[in-house]
Every structure is written in C-alpha cells, then in structure tokens.
Amino acid sequence: MNDKKLNCKDVMAHICDNLGEELNSPKCVEIKNHIENCDNCKNYFNSVETTIQFYKKYNVSVSEDAHNRLVEALGLKE
Amino acid sequence: MEEEKLIELAQKGDKNALADLVKQYEQTVYNFSFKICRNKDRAENTMQETFLSMVKNLHQFSGESKLSTWLYRVVANHCLMLARSQNKYEFASLDDEDALIDEKNIADWKVTPEKVIENKELKSFLDEAIEKLAPEYRIVFLLRDVEGLSTEETAKITEISVPAVKSRLHRARAFLRNELDMRFKQ
Numbered sequence: 001m002n003d004k005k006l007n008c009k010d011v012m013a014h015i016c017d018n019l020g021e022e023l024n025s026p027k028c029v030e031i032k033n034h035i036e037n038c039d040n041c042k043n044y045f046n047s048v049e050t051t052i053q054f055y056k057k058y059n060v061s062v063s064e065d066a067h068n069r070l071v072e073a074l075g076l077k078e
Numbered sequence: 079m080e081e082e083k084l085i086e087l088a089q090k091g092d093k094n095a096l097a098d099l100v101k102q103y104e105q106t107v108y109n110f111s112f113k114i115c116r117n118k119d120r121a122e123n124t125m126q127e128t129f130l131s132m133v134k135n136l137h138q139f140s141g142e143s144k145l146s147t148w149l150y151r152v153v154a155n156h157c158l159m160l161a162r163s164q165n166k167y168e169f170a171s172l173d174d175e176d177a178l179i180d181e182k183n184i185a186d187w188k189v190t191p192e193k194v195i196e197n198k199e200l201k202s203f204l205d206e207a208i209e210k211l212a213p214e215y216r217i218v219f220l221l222r223d224v225e226g227l228s229t230e231e232t233a234k235i236t237e238i239s240v241p242a243v244k245s246r247l248h249r250a251r252a253f254l255r256n257e258l259d260m261r262f263k264q
Contacts (some may be wrong), residue, residue, distance in 0.1 A: 008181040013248070043184040044255075047262070051255045052223045053191035055113070062108045066122045070104060072184055073126050074133055076097045 006034050011041045089137050096136075099145070100129055101156060107149055113220050114213065116205045125159070128152045128237040143234070150225070151235045154217045161213040169212035170253060178252040185263030207257035212251055218243055219250035 011034050014027065037040045061069075071077055079098070107128050112121035113200050131152050139148065172178065201245035208216060214236075221232040222243065233243045 009179060011179055012179050035093075039186075040181065040184045043186045044181075046185050047259065048251055048255050050187055050189060050191055050262075051251065051258050054194050054204055054258070055220070055224050055254075057191050057194050058113075058201060059109050060112045060118070060121070061232070062104055062125070062130055066108070066125070067104065069122070070096070070100070070129060072099065074096075074129055076093060076100065077187070 001020060006030060006042050008034075008044075011035065011038070012044050082141065085136070085139060085141065085145065090137070096133065099132075103146065103149055104129070104147065107153060110150065110155050110220065110225060111157065113224060114153070114216060115160070116209055120160065124153055127156050146229075147231060147235060150221060150227070154221070156236055157217070158213050167254050170210045172212075172215060172249040172253055175249060178249060178256065181230060185259065187259075187262040189262050203261060204258075207254055210257065215246050215250040215253070218246040219254070222247050223251070 011031050014031055035045055079095075081099075081102070084095045084099050084102075088099055104125065106226060108121055108125045111124035111128070112118065115121050117150065128149060139145070180195075194204065208219075211219070217236060218232055221227045221235060222229060227235070229240055229243050229247075232247075233240045236243065
C-alpha cells in the first residue's frame with residue numbers, strides 16, 4: 001500500500017482494520033488525507049463509526065429482581 | 079476500598095467484601111452478557127453463572143490481570159458454550175472478505191445514534207443485525223469496539239492472536255455496517 005496510490009477499497013479496509021488506533025502512523029495520515037477528499041470514503045468512515053455508536057449506546061440495566069436473585073444465588077442476601 | 083484490598087478480603091471469606099465486588103461489577107457483567115445474548119433471561123443466567131464462577135475460583139485469582147478482564151472471559155466463554163449447545167441459529171458467512179466491502183456509492187446516513195435510547199423498533203433492528211453475526215465475531219466486536227478494550231486485551235480474553243482479533247473485527251464491523259446500511263441509506 002505504501003508504493004502505490006490508495007484506492008477506496010484499500011482505505012475502507014484499513015478503516016475497518018484500524019479505526020481508533022495507530023492514528024498517527026504514516027498509513028493513517030495518508031488515509032486521513034484520502035478521506036478528506038473522497039465523499040464515498042468519508043461516508044463509509046462515518047457509517048462504521050455510527051454503527052459502533054449505536055451498539056455502544058444500547059445498554060440495559062440490572063433490574064432489582066435480577067439483582068435480588070443474584071445475591072440470593074450467591075448466598076449474600078442483604 | 080480499593081479493589082485489590084476487596085479481593086484480598088473476599089479471598090479470606092469476607093462476605094461484605096465479596097458483596098461489594100459483586101455490586102461493583104454486576105451492571106457491567108449483565109450489560110455485556112445481554113449484548114452478546116440479546117436476551118434478558120439468558121443475560122441474567124450468564125450473570126449468575128459468572129459470579130458463581132468468581133466465588134468458586136476467587137482463591138486462584140493472582141491479580142496478574144484485572145478482575146474485569148477475568149470476568150469478561152467468563153462471560154464470553156459461557157455465552158459461546160450456550161450458543162454451541164443451542165446450535166439452532168444460522169449465522170452469516172463472513173468468509174468472503176472482499177464481498178463485505180462494496181466501495182461504490184456509499185450513502186450518507188444522516189442519523190444520530192442517540193435515537194437508540196428510546197426507540198424500541200430501532201433496538202429490535204440492532205438486535206436482529208447482530209444476531210446474524212456468529213458469536214466468535216460478535217464477542218470480538220463487543221469487547222474491542224463497544225466495551226473499548228484494547229486489541230491485546232481482546233486477544234487475551236478470547237484466546238486468539240492479535241491478527242485474528244483484527245481480522246474478525248474488520249469483518250464484524252463491515253458486516254454490521256452493511257446490515258444497518260439497508261435501513262439508514264438515504
């Protein structure tokens with residue numbers, strides 16, 4: 001990838017591989033430059049990030065009943 | 079009280095310290111279990127099994143890794159075992175890595191992830207999409223991207239190599255993005 005110009009598929013594959021890490025590596029800097037000038041890749045990058053955010057924000061809480069059943073099962077009844 | 083001290087006291091049989099440890103981690107364990115199982119009953123069962131395992135094996139815990147790492151591993155193993163014993167789901171094949179990325183005409187989604195909090199139908203859609211992912215891929219995606227663990231920690235918990243984590247993560251992200259694209263592309 002270093003010797004030839006990046007194409008969109010390379011960029012998208014690399015986004016997938018490295019999103020959130022190694023952001024200052026020469027490869028990521030090259031990718032960042034590509035994304036800034038390519039709407040397709042920008043949309044792809046944003047949609048992968050949004051996908052992750054959806055699953056991050058979808059949370060559930062332990063109900064009081066489930067908590068009580070847990071402490072009872074562990075012999076730690078309050 | 080610091081976690082290290084709580085573990086030490088719990089290892090000596092102090093029930094209050096054990097209760098504090100459970101309280102500290104029950105929400106994380108339950109939430110992570112739900113995110114893998116996508117079912118509240120199975121998540122509760124996994125949470126109970128995880129803490130029962132913690133109580134049984136705490137005397138062996140040396141503190142070399144974080145307690146949270148250890149708990150994530152128990153949850154992941156339990157969920158994998160459950161999935162294998164049920165063995166009734168058809169999961170998507172992610173073998174053809176090239177087919178996962180169609181680089182042409184990528185749409186701008188124009189959605190805000192905050193919507194998920196109060197939207198039942200959207201939650202159900204997210205459940206359906208991730209349920210198509212084989213648990214081996216789902217666990218890597220959840221540990222690395224959703225729980226925010228490092229690639230190395232994820233590799234340790236799932237007992238696979240760092241390159242294998244990256245490969246599974248790459249495919250899981252691309253697959254989920256494609257599933258969600260069907261709904262969000264303009």
